[in-house]
Amino acid sequence: xxxxxxxxxxxxxxxxxxxxxxxxxxxxxxxxxxxxxxxxxxxxxxxxxxxxxxxxxxxxxxxxxxxxxxxxxxxxxxxxxxxxxxxxxxxxxxxxxxxxxxxxxxxxxxxxxxxxxxxxxxxxxxxxxxxxxxxxxxxxxxxxxxxxxxxxxxxxxxxxxxxxxxxxxxxxxxxxxxxxxxxxxxxxxxxxxxxxxxxxxxxxxxxxxxxxxxxxxxxxxxxxxxxxxxxxxxxxxxxxxxxxxxxxxxxxxxxxxxxxxxxxxxxxxxxxxxxxxxxxxxxxxxxxxxxxxxxxxxxxxxxxxxxxxxxxxxxxxxxxxxxxxxxxxxxxxxxxxxxxxxxxxxxxxxxxxxxxxxxxxxxxxxxxxxxxxxxxxxxxxxxxxxxxxxxxxxx
Amino acid sequence: xxxxxxxxxxxxxxxxxxxxxxxxxxxxxxxxxxxxxxxxxxxxxxxxxxxxxxxxxxxxxxxxxxxxxxxxxxxxxxxxxxxxxxxxxxxxxxxxxxxxxxxxxxxxxxxxxxxxxxxxxxxxxxxxxxxxxxxxxxxxxxxxxxxxxxxxxxxxxxxxxxxxxxxxxxxxxxxxxxxxxxxxxxxxxxxxxxxxxxxxxxxxxxxxxxxxxxxxxxxxxxxxxxxxxxxxxxxxxxxxxxxxxxxxxxxxxxxxxxxxxxxxxxxxxxxxxxxxxxxxxxxxxxxxxxx
Ligand SMILES: Nc1ncnc2c1ncn2[C@@H]1O[C@H](COP(=O)(O)OP(=O)(O)OP(=O)(O)O)[C@@H](O)[C@H]1O
Ligand SMILES: [Mg+2]
Numbered sequence: 001x002x003x004x005x006x007x008x009x010x011x012x013x014x015x016x017x018x019x020x021x022x023x024x025x026x027x028x029x030x031x032x033x034x035x036x037x038x039x040x041x042x043x044x045x046x047x048x049x050x051x052x053x054x055x056x057x058x059x060x061x062x063x064x065x066x067x068x069x070x071x072x073x074x075x076x077x078x079x080x081x082x083x084x085x086x087x088x089x090x091x092x093x094x095x096x097x098x099x100x101x102x103x104x105x106x107x108x109x110x111x112x113x114x115x116x117x118x119x120x121x122x123x124x125x126x127x128x129x130x131x132x133x134x135x136x137x138x139x140x141x142x143x144x145x146x147x148x149x150x151x152x153x154x155x156x157x158x159x160x161x162x163x164x165x166x167x168x169x170x171x172x173x174x175x176x177x178x179x180x181x182x183x184x185x186x187x188x189x190x191x192x193x194x195x196x197x198x199x200x201x202x203x204x205x206x207x208x209x210x211x212x213x214x215x216x217x218x219x220x221x222x223x224x225x226x227x228x229x230x231x232x233x234x235x236x237x238x239x240x241x242x243x244x245x246x247x248x249x250x251x252x253x254x255x256x257x258x259x260x261x262x263x264x265x266x267x268x269x270x271x272x273x274x275x276x277x278x279x280x281x282x283x284x285x286x287x288x289x290x291x292x293x294x295x296x297x298x299x300x301x302x303x304x305x306x307x308x309x310x311x312x313x314x315x316x317x318x319x320x321x322x323x324x325x326x327x328x329x330x331x332x333x334x335x336x337x338x339x340x341x342x343x344x345x346x347x348x349x350x351x352x353x354x355x356x357x358x359x360x361x362x363x364x365x366x367x368x369x370x371x372x373x374x375x376x377x378x379x380x381x382x383x384x385x386x387x388x389x390x391x392x393x394x395x
Numbered sequence: 396x397x398x399x400x401x402x403x404x405x406x407x408x409x410x411x412x413x414x415x416x417x418x419x420x421x422x423x424x425x426x427x428x429x430x431x432x433x434x435x436x437x438x439x440x441x442x443x444x445x446x447x448x449x450x451x452x453x454x455x456x457x458x459x460x461x462x463x464x465x466x467x468x469x470x471x472x473x474x475x476x477x478x479x480x481x482x483x484x485x486x487x488x489x490x491x492x493x494x495x496x497x498x499x500x501x502x503x504x505x506x507x508x509x510x511x512x513x514x515x516x517x518x519x520x521x522x523x524x525x526x527x528x529x530x531x532x533x534x535x536x537x538x539x540x541x542x543x544x545x546x547x548x549x550x551x552x553x554x555x556x557x558x559x560x561x562x563x564x565x566x567x568x569x570x571x572x573x574x575x576x577x578x579x580x581x582x583x584x585x586x587x588x589x590x591x592x593x594x595x596x597x598x599x600x601x602x603x604x605x606x607x608x609x610x611x612x613x614x615x616x617x618x619x620x621x622x623x624x625x626x627x628x629x630x631x632x633x634x635x636x637x638x639x640x641x642x643x644x645x646x647x648x649x650x651x652x653x654x655x656x657x658x659x660x661x662x663x664x665x666x667x668x669x670x671x672x673x674x675x676x677x678x679x680x681x682x683x684x685x686x
Contacts, residue, residue, distance in 0.1 A: 026423055027423055030423065042416075043419060046419055046573055214476035215472055
């Protein structure tokens with residue numbers, strides 16, 4: 001039964017491993033999950049899910065799974081009214097029996113036992129069970145029971161728990177798989193971090209030198225360590241044009257998560273395409289414009305330039321003066337892109353649009369050409385390729 | 396030793412799922428990783444658990460420069476060098492220069508202690524992996540003195556993270572994970588009660604209303620957290636501000652008293668004031684026109 005839950009979770013791409021599953025069993029063995037479904041829910045989530053982004057998916061799957069168990073139980077208990085159950089429950093299992101069952105195998109075992117008892121009972125009392133119409137409720141709902149005795153039908157807790165915890169879907173907004181996919185993001189971050197660490201320069205390790213000199217009885221022994229933050233400088237330009245709405249948050253997250261890893265990382269925003277101005281702060285993009293010229297002067301050509309944008313627009317916005325949808329541009333976008341590329345020999349364009357669409361979208365084709373083909377999809381392998389390109393020596 | 400359970404304390408409100416997390420970590424002796432928005436009581440949890448279990452709390456606050464081995468021990472070679480220059484006798488025993496780290500401290504404790512590794516995400520990304528062995532086995536080797544330090548009682552390890560960095564999978568697999576979600580109104584009420592037991596009911600409910608409203612303001616850089624709420628209430632009490640003054644009914648008074656305590660970021664304060672201002676203008680026009 002638990003194994004099924006485990007596989008359902010894996011199928012939904014919640015990364016659970018055998019280690020976690022064994023922990024779950026160990027906990028059940030030690031009675032951690034008590035005998036209430038709520039406890040079981042909390043404990044299963046605690047041991048199986050290691051990231052709040054998966055909480056919602058867990059809730060959905062747990063709900064389905066639990067629904068299944070409930071249905072199975074209903075088949076057995078279906079006809080037994082709760083009133084009757086309540087009175088009988090204490091008779092079925094004594095305190096000693098509870099403890100025994102606990103030792104035997106916990107929740108599963110308890111259900112088995114109760115099932116058997118109830119079936120025996122059902123035969124004996126046939127007919128009489130149907131008189132009260134509250135059929136179809138499992139004794140293992142929110143009420144559960146605890147080792148001190150069966151407490152089926154506790155009014156208070158039943159009302160409080162009318163909505164199952166997992167049905168509330170409290171964690172819905174923490175799941176980010178809607179876009180790039182959580183797994184991708186994780187991998188992508190790893191790639192970027194590796195990128196950040198590449199080519200790290202050595203610096204004098206003062207502590208190391210002192211300590212090894214000391215160990216060396218005072219003879220100088222110089223130690224070097226890789227610099228914590230490497231020397232790679234990155235200039236990021238984000239498209240925040242309308243068609244990017246679906247991607248922008250994700251892209252920003254991706255890069256801001258790695259921000260601390262880079263010593264020099266500069267952000268700028270653009271709208272659809274590159275023109276004479278860029279923005280530092282998206283919300284004030286009509287006020288605080290930074291001339292693109294200034295950016296090119298300020299950040300040396302040793303910066304690696306990364307554009308992130310879907311390059312999806314009308315071709316006029318790239319090829320014509322005055323083609324921009326937001327303002328009057330004196331010079332065509334293509335001219336500005338070329339200027340940037342002239343200053344920054346290491347440049348790539350990351351495109352969150354699926355690669356299959358590139359051929360069919362003229363503006364993407366044009367942009368890719370302007371980039372001399374250095375456009376990569378925002379996927380793991382795309383990032384890999386892009387990073388490789390950025391690390392190439394200039395000839 | 397008696398098996399102790401954690402159910403929250405009189406100064407800390409623990410929800411059912413959090414209680415479960417702590418007790419599971421105690422029973423199965425696994426580290427407990429706690430995440431959650433700032434101010435959701437992650438750090439305080441460790442203090443409260445130690446208090447509830449009547450044991451000592453060993454706190455290891457992680458910085459970006461913290462290295463895993465510092466939690467075990469450090470060899471103070473510089474002192475040794477100095478002593479050798481001064482001809483101090485101590486210099487001959489290397490053990491005099493081994494400085495115990497937090498894990499060591501926790502391992503030495505006779506009673507099961509609580510070890511807090513606070514803000515693990517501040518450290519280098521390799522940091523958690525570097526501690527895997529030690530946390531698994533609860534022992535480590537001191538190379539200089541050839542000792543093995545093993546835990547007398549496996550400490551309860553509580554680790555907090557603010558999500559600045561991803562933690563490695565191998566590390567996550569070994570932990571229990573709990574995400575403290577932002578308290579709902581009734582939990583928040585309990586939390587405030589714990590801090591201000593004699594707070595008047597109407598002031599509490601008005602304050603909470605304002606607080607949750609402010610959190611809803613779109614585009615805030617930093618939403619006010621429990622800490623800000625508590626600070627704010629303290630100010631309201633100090634200034635003796637009555638509940639009525641927090642009413643949002645009158646648009647001219649819509650900016651709550653001392654809102655600077657809730658919003659610490661200057662940009663947020665401006666944004667908020669602008670919004671209130673716009674609302675006021677709108678409702679003022681609405682009031683004049685129809686009549
Ligand atoms: N459940 C709670 N019960 C009682 N007090 C709480 C609770 N949650 C938060 N607080 C109070 O809120 C304040 C912040 O708590 P704490 O410093 O533990 O948060 P944190 O999650 O560690 O924050 P950060 O991420 O900023 O380190 C403290 O004053 C604490 O007393
Ligand atoms: Mg903290």
